[in-house]
Amino acid sequence: MPRGMVTRTEGLTVWVDCGGGEIPCVLRGRLKKRQLHATSLVVVGDLVEVEAGPGQTGVVAAIAPRRSELSRPGFRGLPHVIAANLDQVVVVQSARQPAYRGRLVDRFLVTAARGKMGALVVVNKCDLEAEAVIRSWVRPLEDNRVRVILTSALDGRGLDELRQAIAGRVSVLAGQSGVGKSSLLNAMYPGSAAATGGVSAASGKGRHTTSSSRLHALPDGGYLVDTPGIRTLALEDEDDGLIAGVFPEIQELAADCKFRDCTHSHEPRCAVKQAVERGDIDPSRYESYLRMLKNR
Numbered sequence: 001m002p003r004g005m006v007t008r009t010e011g012l013t014v015w016v017d018c019g020g021g022e023i024p025c026v027l028r029g030r031l032k033k034r035q036l037h038a039t040s041l042v043v044v045g046d047l048v049e050v051e052a053g054p055g056q057t058g059v060v061a062a063i064a065p066r067r068s069e070l071s072r073p074g075f076r077g078l079p080h081v082i083a084a085n086l087d088q089v090v091v092v093q094s095a096r097q098p099a100y101r102g103r104l105v106d107r108f109l110v111t112a113a114r115g116k117m118g119a120l121v122v123v124n125k126c127d128l129e130a131e132a133v134i135r136s137w138v139r140p141l142e143d144n145r146v147r148v149i150l151t152s153a154l155d156g157r158g159l160d161e162l163r164q165a166i167a168g169r170v171s172v173l174a175g176q177s178g179v180g181k182s183s184l185l186n187a188m189y190p191g192s193a194a195a196t197g198g199v200s201a202a203s204g205k206g207r208h209t210t211s212s213s214r215l216h217a218l219p220d221g222g223y224l225v226d227t228p229g230i231r232t233l234a235l236e237d238e239d240d241g242l243i244a245g246v247f248p249e250i251q252e253l254a255a256d257c258k259f260r261d262c263t264h265s266h267e268p269r270c271a272v273k274q275a276v277e278r279g280d281i282d283p284s285r286y287e288s289y290l291r292m293l294k295n296r
């Protein structure tokens, strides 16, 4: 039975790449029943077993267990899985239009850790802001071992570096609508199937907006999932340890606080607060950390 990777879903139709282009498939009856009750049964990136169906179509007979998931809370608190079996999340922000949102980056990093994926950060539209200013935003991330790539889909800077970072791996572009995810895909692989697949030719000026997640096979090997805007990411109570992992500089100092269960918000003799006052911890990182714990 051939195995393939789900490249997109459209209602009850699942498009599967079995190595020779996309085949539209339906789910086998038993699976179809379950799909009606769980929106995330088959998602982009899933590895599935396909049997021949009528005409040029296939039937999805089985879905392999996932090794990772990118998800956000959906209807009635059930997680909505956006994509599966990814190696890394490429968190995309823009320097301007829309403005860089550091706190959203931190949330994406927690989400990546929860879904058992690596992460790197891309700041696109660097043609719209001075590089020194952008560097000052991302320095705390780099100081905490997060890889950051500055790009411009317009003037081409950083595209080689990003291409190398995603070659041979399965990655997802995550970030709000308008930061330039589809433009990056297009600029990195001009004229390739990846570029033309989900991103249709320009109609007048802007490209059409990406309406659903879509997986592209990369010419350099590996796959890239382009997503429509992911604007908010709720966190869960169980995320405490993951949040700590995204703020190692805070975690390292916590042992020196007076109280073992210090929340680093109001307690006396808090080593973290003292470090913020000394300037050893970036104040915006500290604020992001507190907000994340408070607004779960």
Ligand SMILES: Nc1nc2c(ncn2[C@@H]2O[C@H](COP(=O)(O)OP(=O)(O)O)[C@@H](O)[C@H]2O)c(=O)[nH]1
Binding pocket: 124, 125, 126, 127, 128, 151, 152, 153, 154, 155, 176, 177, 178, 179, 180, 181, 182, 183, 184, 206, 207, 208, 209, 210, 229
């Ligand atoms: N100045 C500038 N504009 C860009 C850049 N990348 C994308 N854009 C523009 O930003 C808008 C949104 O881009 P798009 O790729 O659709 O964003 P997406 O929603 O994240 O996929 C479009 O009008 C693009 O032309 C860039 O690097 N610099």
Ligand SMILES: [Mg+2]
Binding pocket: 181, 182, 183, 209, 210, 226, 227, 228
């Ligand atoms: Mg897009």
Ligand SMILES: [Zn+2]
Binding pocket: 254, 257, 258, 262, 263, 264, 265, 267, 269, 270, 271, 272, 273
């Ligand atoms: Zn403390």
